[in-house]
Amino acid sequence: MKRLLTLTAAAPLLLASCGKSAESAMxxxxxxxSAGRWEQAVTRLGAEGDLQDTLKDPQARQLMNAMLGTAKCKVVAAKDHTVTLEMDTxxxxxxxxxxxxDAMGMALTAAAGGLDRDQALQDALVAKLIAGLTSKDAPRSVNRVDVELQQEGGEWVPMESNDPFASALTGGMDKFGE
Incomplete structure (x- = not known):
């Protein structure tokens, strides 16, 4: 999952242009x-290879679904090759x-129970993350992000790093631990 988030932050935003404007591509x-088709949306980021690898892991699929399944996005402005998105995640x-x-307490509980600490902790953390991300009371963030695009080889690609876009898409989870 970390690899997919990193790829999302660093990968070029590949959007087939087919004569479309940057605005219509976005x-x-x-x-x-916004329709909950996050796999299709992420594939538009050029991350289909890593996405397929990530989605082979059931926990990673659940986390991605929890993180992106309720995301909303809309184009709020566009001028030439710069598109401003409003991301609600x-x-x-x-x-x-x-x-x-909560991780320390969970690790102690797993160790005291004689369980395989690493796997038990991972399972517990993933379950808590999914519960937190899908809770009706989950904190949300609404961010506006400018994405500058240029055409290369018939596709729209960003002119600069995707860090602000990836951060808006993941609700800042790509920055966790920094």
Missing amino acids: KGFCSDL VNGQAVATTVMA
């Missing part, structure tokens, strides 16, 4: 994401911080 991305960083605060 509207397609937002439409997929679960605040992944806040949820992860809360879960990690």
Whole structure:
């Protein structure tokens, strides 16, 4: 999952142009994401290889679904090759911080129970993250992010790093631990 988040932050935003404007290409991305088709939306990021690898792991699939399943996106402005998106996502960083605060107690409980500490802790952390991300009371963040695009080889790609975009998409979870 960390690898997919890293790829999302660093990978070029590949959007087939087919004569489309940068704005209409991003509207397609937002439409997929807002409709709950996050796998299609992330594939538009050029991350299909890592996405397939990540989704082979049931826990990673559940986490991605929890993190991106309720994300909303809309194009709020566009001028030439710059598109401003408004991203409404679960605040992944806040949820992860809360879960990690419980990690010590969970590790002690797993160790005291004689369980395989690493696997038990991982399972417990993933379950708590999923519960936190999917809770109706989960903190949300709404961010506006400018994505500068240029056409290369018939596709729209960002002119600069995707860090602000990836951070808005993941609710800051890509910055967790920094």
